[in-house]
Amino acid sequence: MKLHSNPWLRTAYARLWVRAKSIYGEPLWVAVNIGFPFFTSFSLTMVYRAYGLNSFTGFAILGGVMISFWGNVLWSMASQFNWDKQVGLFEIYITSPAPISAILVGMSLGGILGTAPSAAMVAILGWLIFHPPINAIWPAVISVFALTLASLYAMGMALSSLYLAYGREADSVNEALHEPVSLISGVYFPSTGGFSPFPLAVQAGASLIPLTLGMDALRRTLFFGQGFGELYLDLELLALAIMGVILLFASSKALMFLENKGRRTGTIAVRQR
Amino acid sequence: MSLRAMVASIRVGWYREFNWTNPLTGFSLRTVGPLASVIAASTVYYVGSTNNVPPSFEPSRLAYILIGAALYAHVAAYSWVPTLAIAEGKWTYVFPQVYMSPHSSLPYLIGRTLASFVTSTMTVIVSLVLSFYVLSSVFHTNIPFMVNPLSVSLLFLAMLVNILAALGLGLLLSAYALFATKFEWALPTYVAGLLMVFSEALFPVSFLPWPLSAIANVLPFTEFMRASRQAMIQGGTVYSYFSYLGLAVLGGIVVLALGFLAFRYAENRARRLGVIDKKTA
Amino acid sequence: MLDQRLNDARKVPEDQPGLRNVMNRVDAEITVQVDGLRREFDSKEGKIVALDGINLQVRKGEIFGVLGPNGAGKTTMIRILSTLLLPTAGKAGVMGFDVEKEPEKIRAVINMASGAERAGYDFISARGNLWFFSQLYGIPTEEAHRRINELSDMLGLQSYLDRKFYALSTGYKQRVTLVRAFINDPKVVFLDEPTIGLDVMTALSIREYILKQAKEYGRTIILATHNMAEVDAICNRVAIIDKGKILACDTPAALKRSLGAPSLILEVSPIPTPGSLEPIGKLEGVKGFTSSVDEERGLSRIQVVIDGDGSAQSVVDSIRKSGMTVVSNWRQQATLEEVFVALVGRGFREREHEAA
Ligand SMILES: Nc1ncnc2c1ncn2[C@@H]1O[C@H](COP(=O)(O)OP(=O)(O)O)[C@@H](O)[C@H]1O
Ligand SMILES: [Mg+2]
Numbered sequence: 027m028k029l030h031s032n033p034w035l036r037t038a039y040a041r042l043w044v045r046a047k048s049i050y051g052e053p054l055w056v057a058v059n060i061g062f063p064f065f066t067s068f069s070l071t072m073v074y075r076a077y078g079l080n081s082f083t084g085f086a087i088l089g090g091v092m093i094s095f096w097g098n099v100l101w102s103m104a105s106q107f108n109w110d111k112q113v114g115l116f117e118i119y120i121t122s123p124a125p126i127s128a129i130l131v132g133m134s135l136g137g138i139l140g141t142a143p144s145a146a147m148v149a150i151l152g153w154l155i156f157h158p159p160i161n162a163i164w165p166a167v168i169s170v171f172a173l174t175l176a177s178l179y180a181m182g183m184a185l186s187s188l189y190l191a192y193g194r195e196a197d198s199v200n201e202a203l204h205e206p207v208s209l210i211s212g213v214y215f216p217s218t219g220g221f222s223p224f225p226l227a228v229q230a231g232a233s234l235i236p237l238t239l240g241m242d243a244l245r246r247t248l249f250f251g252q253g254f255g256e257l258y259l260d261l262e263l264l265a266l267a268i269m270g271v272i273l274l275f276a277s278s279k280a281l282m283f284l285e286n287k288g289r290r291t292g293t294i295a296v297r298q299r
Numbered sequence: 300m301s302l303r304a305m306v307a308s309i310r311v312g313w314y315r316e317f318n319w320t321n322p323l324t325g326f327s328l329r330t331v332g333p334l335a336s337v338i339a340a341s342t343v344y345y346v347g348s349t350n351n352v353p354p355s356f357e358p359s360r361l362a363y364i365l366i367g368a369a370l371y372a373h374v375a376a377y378s379w380v381p382t383l384a385i386a387e388g389k390w391t392y393v394f395p396q397v398y399m400s401p402h403s404s405l406p407y408l409i410g411r412t413l414a415s416f417v418t419s420t421m422t423v424i425v426s427l428v429l430s431f432y433v434l435s436s437v438f439h440t441n442i443p444f445m446v447n448p449l450s451v452s453l454l455f456l457a458m459l460v461n462i463l464a465a466l467g468l469g470l471l472l473s474a475y476a477l478f479a480t481k482f483e484w485a486l487p488t489y490v491a492g493l494l495m496v497f498s499e500a501l502f503p504v505s506f507l508p509w510p511l512s513a514i515a516n517v518l519p520f521t522e523f524m525r526a527s528r529q530a531m532i533q534g535g536t537v538y539s540y541f542s543y544l545g546l547a548v549l550g551g552i553v554v555l556a557l558g559f560l561a562f563r564y565a566e567n568r569a570r571r572l573g574v575i576d577k578k579t580a
Numbered sequence: 581m582l583d584q585r586l587n588d589a590r591k592v593p594e595d596q597p598g599l600r601n602v603m604n605r606v607d608a609e610i611t612v613q614v615d616g617l618r619r620e621f622d623s624k625e626g627k628i629v630a631l632d633g634i635n636l637q638v639r640k641g642e643i644f645g646v647l648g649p650n651g652a653g654k655t656t657m658i659r660i661l662s663t664l665l666l667p668t669a670g671k672a673g674v675m676g677f678d679v680e681k682e683p684e685k686i687r688a689v690i691n692m693a694s695g696a697e698r699a700g701y702d703f704i705s706a707r708g709n710l711w712f713f714s715q716l717y718g719i720p721t722e723e724a725h726r727r728i729n730e731l732s733d734m735l736g737l738q739s740y741l742d743r744k745f746y747a748l749s750t751g752y753k754q755r756v757t758l759v760r761a762f763i764n765d766p767k768v769v770f771l772d773e774p775t776i777g778l779d780v781m782t783a784l785s786i787r788e789y790i791l792k793q794a795k796e797y798g799r800t801i802i803l804a805t806h807n808m809a810e811v812d813a814i815c816n817r818v819a820i821i822d823k824g825k826i827l828a829c830d831t832p833a834a835l836k837r838s839l840g841a842p843s844l845i846l847e848v849s850p851i852p853t854p855g856s857l858e859p860i861g862k863l864e865g866v867k868g869f870t871s872s873v874d875e876e877r878g879l880s881r882i883q884v885v886i887d888g889d890g891s892a893q894s895v896v897d898s899i900r901k902s903g904m905t906v907v908s909n910w911r912q913q914a915t916l917e918e919v920f921v922a923l924v925g926r927g928f929r930e931r932e933h934e935a936a
Contacts (some may be wrong), residue, residue: 032718033717033718036715036718036719037715037716037718039715040711040712040715040716041712043708043712044701044704044708044709044712047703047704047708048701048703048704051703051704052481052703054482055485058482058485058486058489059485061485061488061489061492061493062488062489062491062492063492064492065492065493065495065496066492066495068496069340069495069496069500069501069502070340070343070501072501072502072506073340073343073344073347073364073501073502074343074347076502076503076506077344077347077348077355077357077360077502078343078344078346078347078348078350078351078355079347079348079350079351079352082346082347082350086343113697113699114694114696114697114698114699115699115700115701117664117692117697118699118713118716118760119716120663120664121662121663121664121687121690121691121692122687122691122713122716122717122764123684123687123688123716123717123718124715124716124717124718198325198328198329199328201328201329201332202328202329202331202332204332205331205332205333205334205335205336205339206331206332206334206335208335208339209335209336209338209339209342210335213339214339214343215339215342215343215346215347216346221346221350222346223342223345223346223349223437223438224437225437288664289663289664289665289666290666291622292619292621292656292659292665294664294665
């Protein structure tokens with residue numbers, strides 16, 4: 027069978043295309059999307075730089091990059107099905123033979139592709155303005171980055187099924203999750219390990235969030251010259267990979283369960299007239 | 300401008316803010332965001348300064364950042380409410396309805412803003428108190444806050460005065476939302492980001508390069524931050540409090556006037572373009 | 581004395597030849613089969629029975645109308661058949677597959693569209709949206725574009741294909757939805773109120789399109805609607821449904837013929853107060869009636885289904901007795917609305933009022 031005639035790939039690609047196209051069709055979105063992550067990371071970089079350790083400034087810039095993706099996961103992945111349901115797109119997915127996992131994966135890749143330009147701009151601007159000290163093993167950085175994104179978006183998939191089930195207050199939950207998760211998972215500072223000011227119990231809890239492990243691993247490879255073979259880094263990567271797979275699996279299962287439940291209770295689509 | 304319309308709008312705003320099956324859950328969900336962002340900003344400072352060689356941690360700096368982050372969250376939370384009311388109203392058709400009845404759009408937006416001011420004041424006070432306790436115990440430090448009836452009253456006074464500027468900013472943003480067909484949801488977030496940099500929320504604006512520092516220096520939001528710190532952090536004086544507050548009032552009036560003008564202009568323009576009830580995503 | 585026009589029953593053409601699909605042969609393959617279908621919903625007020633034991637057989641190439649007032653259960657039936665909802669009891673099959681056990685197999689051969697939804701991605705062009713939907717069915721891109729062009733041509737959508745979805749008017753969004761509903765060359769298509777809220781011209785072109793889909797490509801179309809004219813214009817057969825039950829199922833012509841006598845139309849003034857018309861329903865020989873208000877002329881128009889000329893006089897008398905003036909009255913060949921009135925006693929309007 028030729029790859030391009032595989033329905034799963036077709037669906038995933040089409041979903042990716044729609045997601046990315048919405049952003050690239052309006053180039054100004056890139057400029058608009060940089061705003062909040064950039065200004066936040068700018069402010070926090072100033073805090074490091076003015077009152078603290080200059081060599082940590084890169085943490086805040088990296089945080090701005092990753093927070094762009096986290097925001098995308100929350101606002102465009104997690105609440106997407108709920109939104110699709112409101113406007114009637116979800117029932118089109120369900121009544122089509124398209125596998126839901128293909129839609130999830132396509133949505134994620136599209137989200138990554140759509141967020142990449144503004145995230146890259148945050149990195150470039152931050153680097154140009156602050157010249158943070160970098161000590162990187164690039165192949166490691168790139169693999170860690172990819173793995174972190176994968177598990178982050180897998181988390182988005184899991185959230186999307188949760189929101190579908192408890193849809194009503196999805197936006198408020200999003201709003202409520204954004205900051206606490208970025209705090210606990212140490213987007214702007216190390217929340218685990220030697221530099222973390224948090225009690226061990228909090229650090230252990232935080233490590234259950236894939237973003238925490240990803241941020242830590244990214245800092246290690248990007249600023250501390252660590253590469254594969256460092257035991258702790260390898261463990262983090264292994265844990266990230268396992269979490270990603272579990273989340274992907276769990277969200278597919280959850281969505282199938284919700285589909286069946288929805289068919290039973292009559293809540294797959296919003297009721298109209 | 301009708302007072303009754305405004306009071307009614309405050310009630311709508313309250314309803315909208317507390318449209319929750321469980322009000323306590325609603326309030327908690329609203330509080331965790333500001334709380335987390337205050338703790339995050341403070342922790343960045345703590346981690347950076349304690350790992351410096353030699354360590355440069357100062358409790359008064361921590362107090363400075365804590366107050367700034369909390370009050371920043373306060374302004375950011377309610378200054379975008381007029382935009383929210385319009386953008387969301389375009390979807391639900393509430394806004395065109397309000398708009399059709401003469402002279403009620405401004406009172407409506409002001410009412411919604413005031414309702415949100417009240418709720419975000421509550422969430423911010425709770426986050427200030429909680430983060431104070433959390434950070435003092437986690438960092439084992441005495442945060443040099445000054446908490447007495449006078450200082451708290453002065454803080455509230457400053458918050459009230461800052462309504463001028465925040466409402467003005469809100470109206471400026473909503474003026475855009477009124478005739479915009481795109482980015483109206485995103486613009487307030489963008490401006491909130493700018494505000495973090497330019498309002499002395501986390502670091503003195505004098506660290507910015509000229510002329511950015513000069514612009515930031517005259518913003519009423521900056522004066523509001525300064526006045527609040529004079530009220531709440533040990534070492535502040537009533538004299539400097541009132542001088543900053545005076546500047547905040549002056550600047551606030553200017554921003555508010557600009558907001559009114561922009562809104563009126565946008566209203567006319569939107570009517571001409573016929574986009575008041577135009578829905579876009 | 582009765583108005584002269586009373587006997588001057590207007591002749592409505594029974595059939596519109598050429599417009600009607602002729603594939604309704606009894607030997608054609610059965611594509612949709614429904615047996616004892618029941619669906620309940622839990623609500624705050626207790627259990628709602630949306631479908632109460634429905635039986636149906638629809639054949640290849642048929643346009644099958646499901647006609648009933650709001651709340652009758654049409655959408656529920658369509659949702660069950662299009663695999664969005666499970667039955668509480670009973671069986672339903674599409675193309676020989678069970679809706680409960682084999683939804684994936686059904687999804688590959690059906691499609692559906694709802695007039696109330698008109699879903700699409702706002703910032704993507706109409707063509708982009710349609711291409712996206714085609715990919716959910718794994719259709720190769722070239723083939724997809726060929727189908728998009730072909731279907732859009734039929735609906736006059738061609739020159740709008742490059743517009744962003746949000747910039748399309750309601751009618752064109754609905755056309756996009758209808759192209760989508762046929763994009764996968766489906767065997768069975770479920771359409772829920774496809775012309776609701778559209779202007780007459782748009783509705784007409786959509787009906788022609790639906791007709792063509794059934795006639796030329798042999799697709800089965802299940803069309804839920806509360807628009808009698810729509811059923812009259814394109815349906816081979818229609819099931820009249822009320823409160824979850826099928827009251828009658830036949831060709832529109834046969835249903836109208838079954839009424840026998842032409843119905844009586846009266847225009848009365850002043851506009852009757854609620855309830856004041858009730859006695860009409862109890863008269864001998866009256867099967868039911870429905871009324872509507874013509875605000876502009878300050879009149880009320882009453883349609884009465886009667887079983888013969890004798891009852892007409894007693895209806896007129898009864899109305900005069902209750903103090904109203906009969907401004908005009910005439911006899912008219914029965915429409916599907918009167919078929920419903922005869923079956924239920926009241927019209928769609930009153931039915932929907934009762935429910936509200
Ligand atoms: N998901 C649901 N939950 C509860 N009640 C429902 C649901 N869907 C439909 N109903 C009820 O079932 C009945 C039939 O509805 P529906 O099938 O939508 O009718 P129609 O499409 O003919 O207007 C109505 O009383 C409606 O309120
Ligand atoms: Mg319906």
